[in-house]
Amino acid sequence: MDRAATGLIDRGDLLAALDRAAARTVTTISAQAGSGKTSLLRAWAGRPGQPHRVAVVQVRRDELDAQQFWLALLGAVRHAPGTISGADLPAATPEFDGPAMTDRVLSELADQSGRVMVVIDDLHELNSPEALAELTRLLTTLPGDVHAVLATRRDLRLRLQQLRLAGELAEIRAADLCFTERETRELLEASGIALSEAGLALLHQRTEGWAAGLRLAVISLADHPDPERFVAEFSGSDRTVSEYLIAEMLERQPEEVQQLLLRTSLLDRVSAELADLLTGRPGSERILLALEDANAFVTSLDPERTWFRYHPLFADLLRLELRRALPAEVPGLHRRAAEWFVQHGQAADAIRHTQAAGDWPGAARLLADYSFSLTLDGQTPTIQALLRAFPPGAGADNPELALVHAAVDLVQGRLDQAAAHLTVAATYAETAPPDRQRRLRVAVASLQLSLARRRGHFAGVTEQTKFLASPVTGQSAEDIALGSDLRAIALMNLGAVEAWSMSLPDAERHLREGAVLAREIGRPYLEVACLAQLGFASKVRPFATTRRHCREAIALADRYGWGADPVVAPALVTLAGNLVLTGEFDECERWLQRTERALQTDIGPDIRLLVHIVRGLLQAGRGRHHEALEGFSAAEHLRSQLEGSHSLASQVTGWMLATQARLGMPGEARSCLAALDDERASSGEIGNARAVICLAEGSPAAALAAVQDVLDGTAPVIGNVTVVEAHLLAGLAHRDLGDQRSANQATERALALAEPDRLVLPFVTTGSGELLEALPRHETAHAALLTDILDVVHGSSLAAKDEPPTAQPEALSPTELRVLRYLPTNLSRPEIARELSISVNTVNTHVRNIYAKLQARDRSSAVQRARELRLLSAAATR
Numbered sequence: 001m002d003r004a005a006t007g008l009i010d011r012g013d014l015l016a017a018l019d020r021a022a023a024r025t026v027t028t029i030s031a032q033a034g035s036g037k038t039s040l041l042r043a044w045a046g047r048p049g050q051p052h053r054v055a056v057v058q059v060r061r062d063e064l065d066a067q068q069f070w071l072a073l074l075g076a077v078r079h080a081p082g083t084i085s086g087a088d089l090p091a092a093t094p095e096f097d098g099p100a101m102t103d104r105v106l107s108e109l110a111d112q113s114g115r116v117m118v119v120i121d122d123l124h125e126l127n128s129p130e131a132l133a134e135l136t137r138l139l140t141t142l143p144g145d146v147h148a149v150l151a152t153r154r155d156l157r158l159r160l161q162q163l164r165l166a167g168e169l170a171e172i173r174a175a176d177l178c179f180t181e182r183e184t185r186e187l188l189e190a191s192g193i194a195l196s197e198a199g200l201a202l203l204h205q206r207t208e209g210w211a212a213g214l215r216l217a218v219i220s221l222a223d224h225p226d227p228e229r230f231v232a233e234f235s236g237s238d239r240t241v242s243e244y245l246i247a248e249m250l251e252r253q254p255e256e257v258q259q260l261l262l263r264t265s266l267l268d269r270v271s272a273e274l275a276d277l278l279t280g281r282p283g284s285e286r287i288l289l290a291l292e293d294a295n296a297f298v299t300s301l302d303p304e305r306t307w308f309r310y311h312p313l314f315a316d317l318l319r320l321e322l323r324r325a326l327p328a329e330v331p332g333l334h335r336r337a338a339e340w341f342v343q344h345g346q347a348a349d350a351i352r353h354t355q356a357a358g359d360w361p362g363a364a365r366l367l368a369d370y371s372f373s374l375t376l377d378g379q380t381p382t383i384q385a386l387l388r389a390f391p392p393g394a395g396a397d398n399p400e401l402a403l404v405h406a407a408v409d410l411v412q413g414r415l416d417q418a419a420a421h422l423t424v425a426a427t428y429a430e431t432a433p434p435d436r437q438r439r440l441r442v443a444v445a446s447l448q449l450s451l452a453r454r455r456g457h458f459a460g461v462t463e464q465t466k467f468l469a470s471p472v473t474g475q476s477a478e479d480i481a482l483g484s485d486l487r488a489i490a491l492m493n494l495g496a497v498e499a500w501s502m503s504l505p506d507a508e509r510h511l512r513e514g515a516v517l518a519r520e521i522g523r524p525y526l527e528v529a530c531l532a533q534l535g536f537a538s539k540v541r542p543f544a545t546t547r548r549h550c551r552e553a554i555a556l557a558d559r560y561g562w563g564a565d566p567v568v569a570p571a572l573v574t575l576a577g578n579l580v581l582t583g584e585f586d587e588c589e590r591w592l593q594r595t596e597r598a599l600q601t602d603i604g605p606d607i608r609l610l611v612h613i614v615r616g617l618l619q620a621g622r623g624r625h626h627e628a629l630e631g632f633s634a635a636e637h638l639r640s641q642l643e644g645s646h647s648l649a650s651q652v653t654g655w656m657l658a659t660q661a662r663l664g665m666p667g668e669a670r671s672c673l674a675a676l677d678d679e680r681a682s683s684g685e686i687g688n689a690r691a692v693i694c695l696a697e698g699s700p701a702a703a704l705a706a707v708q709d710v711l712d713g714t715a716p717v718i719g720n721v722t723v724v725e726a727h728l729l730a731g732l733a734h735r736d737l738g739d740q741r742s743a744n745q746a747t748e749r750a751l752a753l754a755e756p757d758r759l760v761l762p763f764v765t766t767g768s769g770e771l772l773e774a775l776p777r778h779e780t781a782h783a784a785l786l787t788d789i790l791d792v793v794h795g796s797s798l799a800a801k802d803e804p805p806t807a808q809p810e811a812l813s814p815t816e817l818r819v820l821r822y823l824p825t826n827l828s829r830p831e832i833a834r835e836l837s838i839s840v841n842t843v844n845t846h847v848r849n850i851y852a853k854l855q856a857r858d859r860s861s862a863v864q865r866a867r868e869l870r871l872l873s874a875a876a877t878r
Helices: 014-023 037-045 066-078 096-109 131-138 161-165 181-190 196-206 212-222 227-232 238-249 255-264 272-279 284-293 312-325 326-344 347-356 362-374 380-388 399-411 415-431 434-455 475-500 504-520 524-537 542-559 564-580 585-598 605-621 625-641 649-662 666-674 683-695 700-711 721-734 740-757 761-765 771-774 784-795 814-822 829-838 841-853 859-869
Strands: 026-030 055-057 116-121 146-152 169-173 298-300 305-312
Touching: 014 169, 014 784, 026 037, 037 055, 037 146, 037 227, 066 096, 066 116, 066 131, 096 131, 131 161, 181 196, 181 212, 196 212, 196 399, 212 227, 238 298, 255 272, 272 284, 272 326, 272 434, 284 298, 305 312, 305 721, 312 326, 326 347, 347 362, 347 380, 362 380, 362 399, 362 434, 362 475, 380 399, 399 415, 399 434, 415 434, 434 475, 434 524, 475 504, 475 524, 475 740, 524 542, 524 683, 542 564, 564 585, 564 605, 564 841, 585 605, 585 700, 605 625, 605 649, 625 649, 649 666, 649 683, 666 683, 683 700, 721 761, 721 771, 740 761, 740 771, 740 784, 761 771, 761 784, 771 784, 814 829, 814 841, 829 841, 841 859
Parallel strands: 026 146, 026 169, 055 116, 116 146
Antiparallel strands: 298 305
C-alpha cells in the first residue's frame, strides 16, 4: 500500500444505538454489501470496557451444511474470550441431530457466567433451511444474559415476530449505517486528506454515504495529485462507484500487490502459503498483513492472522478484473489451488476448484474418492451441491459419480435408487483402470453391505465382499491415507452383516480391526459404530464380555455427545437384552427407553427387530404374556422382511410360538410350526417351542422328545439360553410324568449352566418356580442363585450390579475349586468334609486359602467374589 494505514473514526451514534439494542434479546443489522456491518461490529465488540464476552461466527460462503454452521457456533461460544471450557468440540457425524445441537448450544450459553454476546456475521450465506429453523428456536429461547447480533445483506425467514411483538428485537437498516456528511469529513481528516467543502459534499452525494465507497475513495485519494478532480470524475453509487474506485486503487498498488490480489481473488479464504503458490513468489504474508493493517478490505479470520478473506464486494470485483486481465491463467490457478487443498485434506474446496478449472473427469474422480470422508464429516448437502455443479454431459453418465449418488441415496433412505446407482458403479469397477479398480471395488462392496443392512437382505452378500478383509499392499502413503476412511467403513459394514449372518468370530475380528483403525485415523464416530456392533456380535460370549463391549461403546458415544444417536443403538439394545436375561428388569427398561430415543430416524429393520425382541422378553419376564406376544409378533413381522438366514430368526419365531402356547393358543402355535422350513424347524429354539406346545397340550413325553436334540447337543442353538431353557422344560416334563428325581436333576443342571452368567430369565418364562421350590436347598451347589431367581419369580427385579473387578486373583487349586463349589450351599464345614471324603482340618486349610486368594473376609464375600470371577460354573468346578 502507498500509505501505512487508513484512518478510522469513532461512529459514536451507531455504537450508542448498538448499546441500546443490547438491552433486548436480538439485534439484526441488514444492509447491502459494503455498508460497514462487520467494521461496526468489530469496533463495538472490541471497545475497552465491553461488558459482554463476545462469541463471533463468520458464516462461510454459500454454507449448505447445517452441521458445519452449528459446530462453528458451538466452538465460538466455548472459546469466547474470558470463557473457561475444557470440553472438546464434538466431531461431525453423518447423522446430524439439529434439535440436539441447538439444545447443546443453549446449555453452553446458560452455563456461562455474566453477559454473553453472540455475533453471527454474513448470515445471508447460510443456505440450509434446517439450520435456519433451528436458529429461530435458539434466538427465541436465549437465556436472559445472552444477546445475539445478526449481520446480513438481506432479510431472512427467521420468524422472529414473537420477539418483535415483545419488544425484544432491535433492527438496524442500511439507512442507519450510511455516513453523514460530518462523519465523511471526520474520515477524510483522520486519513490526512484535504477536500474543499464543495468537494466533500460532492463525495458524500456521489457515494450516498456508502461505507465501502468512502473507504475506497480514501484509499485512492491518499496520494492522488488532484483530489478535487478525482472526486469530480466519478458518479453513481454502489457497483459503479466501487468498480471505478477499485480500478483506481489497483492502479496505485505496486505490481506484487496487484498480482497477489488478482491471483488469489478466486479463493474464498487465503493463507500466505497458498498465496505464495498462486503468485509464484514469496512474501505474501507481509503483503496480506499490510493490507489488513491499512483497512483495505482484507480481514484476518483467526487470532494468529494466518488466514484472510477479502470483503465480498472487493473479491467479486477482483474476480471480474482477473477474468478480464488474465483469462488464460484462470484454469491453471484453479488447478494449483485444488492440488494444494488436496494435499491439506480440504476435499470440498479441492473439488470446487477442479470443477472451476473445467476438469470434470478429475473432479468426478476426486468426489468419488472423498465422498465417504465428506459423508462422515456430515457434509452430504455439500456433496449434493458438488453433484449439481457438474454440467449434464459431464455428470449424468459418469460412472465414478454413480458411486457418489449411491452413497447420498443411502444416507437419505432412497434405497431403490441407491441399488440402481450401485449396479452402474459395480459394472464400471470391474473394467476400471488398474490403479482405480481396487478402491472402486472396496467402495462398491461397502455400500452394498450398507444397503443389505438397511434392507435386511443378508443372503450371500458377505461371500461377495469377503475380499474387504484382506490387507492392501503396494500403495503409496497418500493412497493409504485416502483409503483409511473407506477401509474402516468397509470393516464396520462387513462385521455388522457378518454378525447378523451367524459368522460371529469373523464379525468380532473385523469390528475390532475397524475400531482400531478408526481410532488410529481419528474417526471417533466410526470407532463408536464398530464398538456398538461389536457388542451385538459378542452376544453369545460370557455376559461380562458382552456388557464390557456395550459399555465401552456407550461411554465413547457419551463422551462425544452421541449417547442418544442411532450409531450407538446396537450397544444400547444389546445391553438391555443382556440385562433382561439376568433378571434386572428395571435396568433393562431404562436402557430400552434410551434405545428407543436413539431410533428417531429409520436405520433399517435389524435394530428395530432387536428392540421388539427385548421388549417382548421384558414383558414375558414380568408375566405380561399378552404384551410379550405383541412384541414377539412385531419382531416376527420384521423378521419376515429380512432376506436369508440371520442370527435371531429361530429365536424370534420360537419365543413367539412359546408365548402363544402359554396364552392357551397351542393350535395357532401348531399352525405356525407346520409352516416352517426344515432348517429352522430343526433348530434348538424351535425344539424348545415345540416342547412348550406339548406341555400346554398335556403331552410331557412328547415335550421330552422335543428337547432331546438340544440336550444331547445335536440341534443347532444360539447361545446358552436355549440349553438352560431345554433343561427346565425337561424338568417340567419329568415332573408332570411323576419323576421328581429326574426333575430335580434337570433343574440342577440348568442352575449349573446358568451360574456363570447369573442367567435368570429362562427360569421365569418357563414357569419353573415349582421346580426350584421343590429342589432341596442342601443338595444344590447354587443356593444363592436359586434365591435370586425365586425373588424374580415372585415379582422382584434384581438390582443393577456393579461391573466385576478386572484384577485377576491367584489361581485356585483343583481341590480348592471343589471346596469352593460347596460354599454357596448351607452345608457346614464337617458336612463339606464328608461330601469330599477329606478331613475337616483340610477343609479349613482350603477355605483359608480361598479367602486369601479371593481377598474375601468371610464365606458370603468369598461366594460373591467367586461369582464375579465366574469360578462357580460347572466347568470350573469339575
